[in-house]
Amino acid sequence: MILNPFKSIRQSHQQRAASHGRVRPCAPRAMDEKIQAALDVSYRRLLMTGAMLLFAFGAITVRLVDVSLMQAASEPRVTYAPRMQEMRMDRADIVDRNGTLLATNLSTASLFANPRKVMNPDDTARQLAMVLPELHEAEVARQLKSKRSFVWLRRNLTPRQQWRVISLGLPGIEFQSAETRVYPNGTLAAHIMGYVDIDNGGLAGVEGTFDTTLRDDAAPLQLTIDARLQHILRKELSRAKTEFSALGATGIILDARNGEVVAMTSLPDFDPNDGGNARPEQRFNRATLGVYELGSTFKIFTAAMALDYGIVTMRSGYDATKPIRISRFTIRDYHAKRRWLSVPEIFMYSSNIGAAKMAEDVGTEAQRSFLRRLGLLRPASIELPEVGAPMVPSPWRPINTMTISYGHGLAVSPLQLASGVAAMVNGGIVHKPTLIRGRAKSAPAGQRIISELTSREVRRLMRLVVEKGTGRKAAAEGFLVGGKTGTADKPKKGGYSRRALISSFVGAFPMTDPRYVVLATLDEPRGTKKTHGYATGGWVAAPIVRRVIERAAPLLGVQPIDENSPAVKKELHIDFKREGRQLASF
């Protein structure tokens, strides 16, 4: 019937109407026709209406089949990047300069009991101790017998432990889920990260400094640290520390151009995941909190200031025949040459006598002003709570001026030394060291401390040390390492110990256009057979720097170059003509 065209419907109706004799006999024919016409229109349009409704139902049917069977269950219907607000956590992540996760949160379950609901405390304690062996059964039973309604049994269960406890089906034993701070790299950058307390409050490191920011912001905190370099530095330091049975070790890789700390390690260190249980000496950050007399590495500053103030030139020099006696001290050379030494020679052989005489000529005020501008007389500006104040002599006597010239009598943190050396080699600009990515860019331009020319001469001197002087073991082939060794006697009651040393090497590479400063310091290293019993900076610390540079340079994108090419030779050439000899003799 539905498929019949309109005409046949009309016909069938007329036929049926006729056959049934239902047409009212007395009705006028015109009226009948009018009714029939109206009915015809409505029949036809009724079919159209039905067709449209059927079409709509058909579309729904097709769509039902589509959404039920044809959609891939794994594909999200709408793809969108989750917004930071949606991923809100208790505490923001910390990542390294490449986005590698250094600190994040895991939600874990913590086990507690409501002793009022526990049915059989002894049996419950026994069963719990069976699946969680670290629980003390008697202690748990005692807790479960208490009248309280809440006792912690154990925090931070693993999913497997939680599942085991659940499958015991014990009444009154419940879980509370909480976020736990996790450092997936463990000890890797322990002193930089710091750690948090049980309520996720930052206690040390950047966790402490940025506690509020990390709580409030959802965006991860990005550090300047490179996890790969951090790993290399820590590994090499740790190896040397073991090899030389040192008490501790410190290492820093600093971007010489902007002060970004690319890696920084202090050994011994700790696991931030369990920072609260670390021993005090593990928590102690030698790189920023510890201040040390860092010895001859300071001669870099002495030479730079003397050159920059115009007190000496690369060709002048000093008589280093005899030790200097001043008041009750004697200043002597470790590698004594007992002759006149030019400035490059003083640097190369690390002559204390020469450095002391140079500083004497510079003068106390000029030296103090120079070191102050270099940031060595006040605590380092770095985004860590653990920053040590330098130990500055007061009053600053002429004797202090002389000892400070070779790194005694002024104790600074290794980070301050590295940052100061960066300013010496980068063309003469002081940048504040930073751990936070992006800060270096937004920081005001650094202050000039020495001229470009002086910086160039300092680079030549530092390269000379590695090429021919005390720092030869730092030579990483192809990377034009330059630097300065430092071996300082550790202070002890009423003087210095001859046996206990702080042995360092601070270097930079490549010396033609230094990109990075690398520092390594060992605390009380013991010489080995291999080093013929020596534990000086040149023997124990310089090799660390060499290995670190060899491994790190490819990652830092520094291309090896031909160290003997004429251009390099010319750039780093030092003329040993002795123009000042006569001056000194007279």
Next chain:
Amino acid sequence: MTPIARDDTSVLGRWWWTVDRWTLLCVCLLTAFGMLLTAAASPPVAERIGLDSLYFVRRQAILIIPAIALLVSISLLEPRSIRRLAAVAFVGIIVLLISTLIFGPEIKGSQRWLTFAGFSLQPSEFVKPAFAVVAAWMFSARRLGEEVPGYQISGAMYLLVLGLLLAQPDVGQAVVVSAIWFTQWFLAGLSATWVGLLVFVGLTAMVGAYFVFPHVASRIDRFLDPASGDSYQIDRAMEAFMNGGLFGRGPGEGMAKAYLPDAHSDFILAVAGEEFGLLACLILVALFVFIVLRGLNRVLEDKNLFVILASAGLLVQFALQAIINMASTVGLMPTKGMTLPFISYGGSSLLALAFGMGMLLALTRRRAGGVE
């Protein structure tokens, strides 16, 4: 097969042999399926809003008896009585609609409910069937040459209802009422020019609704670009169908009802799809299609224009409600608050549908003599 003898001439006997028993059966099946789905979908919803978990199930179960009684007793009436009943009901409902605007509490930004004696009523559900019958009466009277300004009266009634619905505002019901009125005028012989013009006006009105009602605009925006805003409900519904597949996860095994705020009403089809599968959904669609086609087929044999128009109006209302609800749920159109006839939870909706379906069954009964 049946206890009622073919020659039984009592009221019930005559009703049984003249009423459209297939449609009646389908309505009963729909109601039963609706009860089943309400039992499946509503407990999580009830628990979420702090009610006893079987609250909706009980309320729906209690209302089914009066709804069926209403349906059967109205279907006993003659077309003439249906006309009178609808006219009286229409006047009463208009009064209720006006009082809704005056006394009704504002819920989710609109005034749609009247509350008395602990029972809340949504008059807009009842206005649709009553309007369908009364408008059909006016159209047919005019068309058959009676001295009544039928078109004008039906037009005035339409504008009155439309105004009252838009004032609530309830755009969905306004669309349904408009479709009823337009279909009836179309069937009553509206000229092709007018059809074109009114289709244009209808489209313009829908575009206008986008700009006038912010909630309409927001829903359409989200439909056109799901990423632009919260497409939570429709995403959950899609997941439900996907999870259900062909045979469903099994009764009570669905997840969608735990997330969909209107799992027991507007989105009940998603629950059906997830727990009972595509086959059950298709059976559901088939039941609706059967009722609509069966009804249209029966009036194609009728010679009473009033019966044709009124039945068509009621069927369009029934079909459109089902289409709008299902199309929204499967994401074919923007979400629109519209119940799935006889399936969704909702007292007003169920009673109003029983009222409308009762009138349809009464109008499509086989009448001796064809013309009353």
